[in-house]
Amino acid sequence: xxxxxxxxxxxxxxxxxxxxxxxxxxxxxxxxxxxxxxxxxxxxxxxxxxxxxxxxxxxxxxxxxxxxxxxxxxxxxxxxxxxxxxxxxxxxxxxxxxxxxxxxxxxxxxxxxxxxxxxxxxxxxxxxxxxxxxxxxxxxxxxxxxxxxxxxxxxxxxxxxxxxxxxxxxxxxxxxxxxxxxxxxxxxxxxxxxxxxxxxxxxxxxxxxxxxxxxxxxxxxxxxxxxxxxxxxxxxxxxxxxxxxxxxxxxxxxxxxxxxxxxxxxxxxxxxxxxxxxxxxxxxxxxxxxxxxxxxxxxxxxxxxxxxxxxxxxxxxxxxxxxxxxxxxxxxxxxxxxxxxxxxxxxxxxxxxxxxxxxxxxxxxxxxxxxxxxxxxxxxxxxxxxxxxxxxxxxxxxxxxxxxxxxxxxxxxxxxxxxxxxxxxxxxxxxxxxxxxxxxxxxxxxxxxxxxxxxxxxxxxxxxxxxxxxxxxxxxxxxxxxxxxxxxxxxxxxxxxxxxxxxxxxxxxxxxxxxxxxxxxxxxxxxxxxxxxxxxxxxxxxxxxxxxxxxxxxxxxxxxxxxxxxxxxxxxxxxxxxxxxxxxxxxxxxxxxxxxxxxxxxxxxxxxxxxxxxxxxxxxxx
Ligand SMILES: [Zn+2]
Numbered sequence: 191x192x193x194x195x196x197x198x199x200x201x202x203x204x205x206x207x208x209x210x211x212x213x214x215x216x217x218x219x220x221x222x223x224x225x226x227x228x229x230x231x232x233x234x235x236x237x238x239x240x241x242x243x244x245x246x247x248x249x250x251x252x253x254x255x256x257x258x259x260x261x262x263x264x265x266x267x268x269x270x271x272x273x274x275x276x277x278x279x280x281x282x283x284x285x286x287x288x289x290x291x292x293x294x295x296x297x298x299x300x301x302x303x304x305x306x307x308x309x310x311x312x313x314x315x316x317x318x319x320x321x322x323x324x325x326x327x328x329x330x331x332x333x334x335x336x337x338x339x340x341x342x343x344x345x346x347x348x349x350x351x352x353x354x355x356x357x358x359x360x361x362x363x364x365x366x367x368x369x370x371x372x373x374x375x376x377x378x379x380x381x382x383x384x385x386x387x388x389x390x391x392x393x394x395x396x397x398x399x400x401x402x403x404x405x406x407x408x409x410x411x412x413x414x415x416x417x418x419x420x421x422x423x424x425x426x427x428x429x430x431x432x433x434x435x436x437x438x439x440x441x442x443x444x445x446x447x448x449x450x451x452x453x454x455x456x457x458x459x460x461x462x463x464x465x466x467x468x469x470x471x472x473x474x475x476x477x478x479x480x481x482x483x484x485x486x487x488x489x490x491x492x493x494x495x496x497x498x499x500x501x502x503x504x505x506x507x508x509x510x511x512x513x514x515x516x517x518x519x520x521x522x523x524x525x526x527x528x529x530x531x532x533x534x535x536x537x538x539x540x541x542x543x544x545x546x547x548x549x550x551x552x553x554x555x556x557x558x559x560x561x562x563x564x565x566x567x568x569x570x571x572x573x574x575x576x577x578x579x580x581x582x583x584x585x586x587x588x589x590x591x592x593x594x595x596x597x598x599x600x601x602x603x604x605x606x607x608x609x610x611x612x613x614x615x616x617x618x619x620x621x622x623x624x625x626x627x628x629x630x631x632x633x634x635x636x637x638x639x640x641x642x643x644x645x646x647x648x649x650x651x652x653x654x655x656x657x658x659x660x661x662x663x664x665x666x667x668x669x670x671x672x673x674x675x676x677x678x679x680x681x682x683x684x685x686x687x688x689x690x691x692x693x694x695x696x697x698x699x700x701x702x703x704x705x706x707x708x709x710x711x712x713x714x715x716x717x718x719x720x721x722x723x724x725x726x727x728x729x730x731x732x733x734x735x736x737x738x739x740x741x742x743x744x745x746x747x748x749x750x751x752x753x754x755x756x757x758x759x760x761x762x763x764x765x766x767x768x769x770x771x772x773x774x775x776x777x778x779x780x781x782x783x784x785x786x787x788x789x790x791x792x793x794x795x796x797x798x799x800x801x802x803x804x805x806x807x808x809x810x811x812x
């Protein structure tokens with residue numbers, strides 16, 4: 191931990207201060223015209239003003255994944271944590287605020303709107319108590335032992351978990367705004383931007399929950415003692431850190447930090463000694479307090495507890511998917527989805543799912559797999575009222591282009607929900623299907639390759655590299671295979687009837703170049719049963735997938751291998767699909783904390799389809 195301490199415990203040679211003062215004055219003026227909140231899709235917490243006039247964000251309770259699997263050893267393992275609702279200061283505590291309580295301002299870089307720094311942990315706790323008293327709240331800290339009472343309604347320092355949860359603001363990425371370090375300039379005063387000093391708070395962009403300077407400016411004290419391996423035994427609900435320790439946790443990075451030290455999951459620490467002279471001018475803090483529960487007779491009991499039956503599985507559906515019209519008697523028809531939804535409602539499963547509505551995918555994502563010309567061809571053909579796209583088996587209607595964008599968008603929505611830990615896994619009841627769609631042409635009822643596009647979305651948007659695609663549709667997913675044939679970051683596994691439409695998928699097709707052996711085809715003869723499928727999954731999929739160790743698992747879930755299906759010639763049952771689901775789910779659990787999104791492909795016998803999806807979702811929810 192020594193090197194981390196250095197990030198903050200810098201004893202700067204204090205030169206250039208005069209020159210700095212002029213700049214600081216200008217910056218202090220600039221705070222008035224500071225940047226406005228960026229528009230974000232995440233619901234923004236309510237902003238409240240305390241009795242003493244401080245703005246706080248009412249942070250909603252929720253689950254999140256704490257830590258980082260790519261970070262330092264003390265950031266591992268990534269683990270799921272529940273945080274009860276709380277209020278958090280939108281800004282780091284500033285010097286003029288601190289001085290209100292006749293507390294001596296220890297700051298090195300002076301300025302009324304600049305963050306307080308050179309503050310030791312106990313003086314930060316003392317300020318929390320003073321502010322509590324000023325507002326008639328019960329102080330949290332015992333001023334002899336500095337023990338924190340988490341039951342008290344006054345101000346305190348955030349727990350490390352509260353801090354990271356608030357910093358992430360729903361994002362599973364390195365920073366609250368994503369993974370791109372170049373965007374850090376807009377959000378943080380850090381080594382590259384801060385010119386060797388702190389800056390008035392609130393000048394950079396806030397995070398999606400309206401909190402400023404969570405990255406950079408000054409590192410922030412947390413209430414917890416620091417321990418390198420705390421995450422190995424951290425409790426799941428509102429963890430408060432080890433009971434003993436010498437150092438306290440610091441979070442968020444500071445004006446003298448590297449970009450890496452500004453990451454949401456980055457942990458640092460410093461001795462919590464009382465000697466202010468030894469405190470670093472890169473350390474400050476902000477306060478939190480418990481959200482007051484409104485005592486409504488039904489709700490007050492467990493309001494701060496994790497929901498007892500929190501939905502584990504997301505379900506993506508929207509009526510827009512019914513607007514892709516095919517020809518009369520075409521097997522790929524809107525009734526497929528209504529049959530699924532009706533079945534889930536009838537069995538009571540629907541109420542236990544987190545239902546999510548999609549937004550249309552941005553064309554920039556579609557073109558990660560398809561050519562610009564093809565996308566334009568789909569759009570024009572639909573707008574001009576063409577009856578088919580590229581071949582007679584793929585009928586389209588006026589809205590098919592928009593529906594296809596919403597199908598890919600539905601997959602994105604599921605991926606986001608899984609990565610943000612809103613759910614563990616999700617099923618996308620979308621159409622048109624996708625796995626036959628090639629980069630430059632439609633095929634086999636498919637317009638855009640939802641799963642292939644979803645794969646690129648996970649890699650580029652969420653920075654997860656290795657993706658496993660399991661395709662158990664009765665047909666070979668030729669489009670998906672082609673998209674990743676020479677790509678070692680994607681393991682594509684397909685079991686399918688062979689020889690059969692579309693003709694590809696022999697065992698000899700194994701990938702090429704760097705992607706050699708990253709395509710696995712298991713062609714099975716017509717009439718294959720649950721047992722044949724299970725053998726393929728156990729013998730061919732499981733060992734390779736575990737060795738590959740994906741960061742995310744996608745299923746091209748076609749249910750046309752069902753024994754009653756109209757197109758396929760296989761004899762798989764709904765129970766068989768449940769067993770296949772269990773195998774894939776276990777792979778996801780072993781390799782990537784269960785991150786799995788399943789996307790509907792084929793399945794044309796309405797009752798068989800609905801029963802198979804029900805069995806599939808049942809296992810996802812276990
Ligand atoms: Zn199929």
